[in-house]
Amino acid sequence: MSIIEKALNKADQQESGSDAAADLSADVQPVAYGNADMPPDKPMSTSNDLGFRKRESFKGTQERVEIDWVRLAEMGFVTPSDVNTKTIEEYRNIKRPLVYNAFGAGSVGIARSNLILVTSSVPGEGKTFTAINLALSIANERDKKVLLIDADVARPSVSKTLGINSPSRLGLIDYLENENIAYSDIELLTNMPGLRIIPAGKLHKYSTELLSSNKMVLFAEELSNRYPDRIVIFDSPPLLAATQGEVLAKLVGQVVLVVEAEKTFQSMVLESVNKLSACDVVLLVFNKTLISLSDGYYYGYGYGQYATNSYTSGPGGSAGPNNSGS
Template sequence: MNDPGIASVERELREQLQLADKPVGHPAETSLLSPEQRREISIISASTASRAQVNAFRNLRTRLLAIAGGQSITTVVAPVSKGSGGSFIARNLAAAMAFEEGRNALLVDCDLLEPSQHTTMRINTDNGGLTDYLDSPAVEVEDILYETGIARFRLIPAGTAPRPDNEYFTRFKMRLLIDSLSYRYPDRYLFLDSPPVLGAPDARLLSHLADVVVLVAGYGRDTPEAIAEAAANFDPAKFAGVVFNEGV
């Protein structure tokens, strides 16, 4: 039997997310970073000198677009272990997705204990981030969407340090947020920067919210056994493959 109280809460949350998402759309960046500034924060641009690096991310983007089949998708980028470089791959994969007009990228920093995206990208997060939104009804979606200085690329930072007793990624509000952010706009591609797979269940929990999983292994760092153990955490139907990262 359905609980009418739970159904009422679900309706209210859906309405809040829909109302909050309406004015967001795809606003233009007020100030764009120069190629040099992008190099300083380890984000590729179409004019990056290292074409091999740019083309590597373009190839990853092409594979994801083929999987997407013309639809917006949510991709978890999960490092095998700490130091594998998952955040670097997630950030630049999102940037590559935003190269072309008609595609927008949204990166969500889901490494709640050791977030790095807002620091690396030098973004002031006075309005909070993901945990603040999930913990407080007063925080709205548009409050936590930040410009990155890159056209068609937005960031949701991790937010205030999480309370240890909270299971953020299993909350119904988290599911609604991801659904709203990824499916409301057909040209928006959502990337979830995950904590390391080994040692905690968070990456596996995030994969339940996503369409695709990309595993990041540190080249010469993560053993074949560790990579196989990490890959076994995910639904094979969602598993897009392993990216070997030579640097963080």
């Protein structure tokens, strides 16, 4: 039985009342947020207060950024010019159940099925690499549109990785904090027709509270309902390093949990799965898997050069191989 299957079976047992048996390693320190001097709660906003406007009003008003595809290709990412590479095939397999759950018959019974959170247990497992590649792979399809949101607001890296970072650019946190900032002020057009991006925004000491605010809840609902033809991917903080990931997981219909093979402790996976117990669908992706080939060499095991295996968990908690990877 694999680590993932054990993790999911353990999660099922814990949901039925058994004791938890997950201990974090000593070097993983969850981020604490104090409640002193907390800003007063604001009344719940309505969708009319969220700064959304008709699509027609966006034309000619939004900032456009240019992604350097050559640079991304050198870093091992999926790019529009790639054809049938190993990475492309891996992400075709990974995205298939997610797209099916978002737009196909699999969406029945899944709230906000077109909202997908990509996270990990601890930093360094490849969640941002997975989030960006997943977004690019889906956006590369002719009839699919993707909004990629950098929700790792304490350690944002999507914009930096894509080469579009700007200290003065507004983002998610600015939007949640300031009622005068509209949605069109934070959404970036790109040189890939099916892809748009929302940066993380400025660092904020109350970022957790902003992400758990009523405005964020309504924002997620609005993204899901207003653009039913679009998949929204959130690059989230690691679940065991900060509290924001668990908060965001409650707003989406699907979660991709990235697990670094041969490195992430089983106890960490168990703890992360427990935090995702309320989620409708969880897809677990083994990243940097060490795979033996017939000639005795190994494929992958490094950032940008890897093989993946994925397992899915639906509302019933069952798991099984998704045949992603070798």
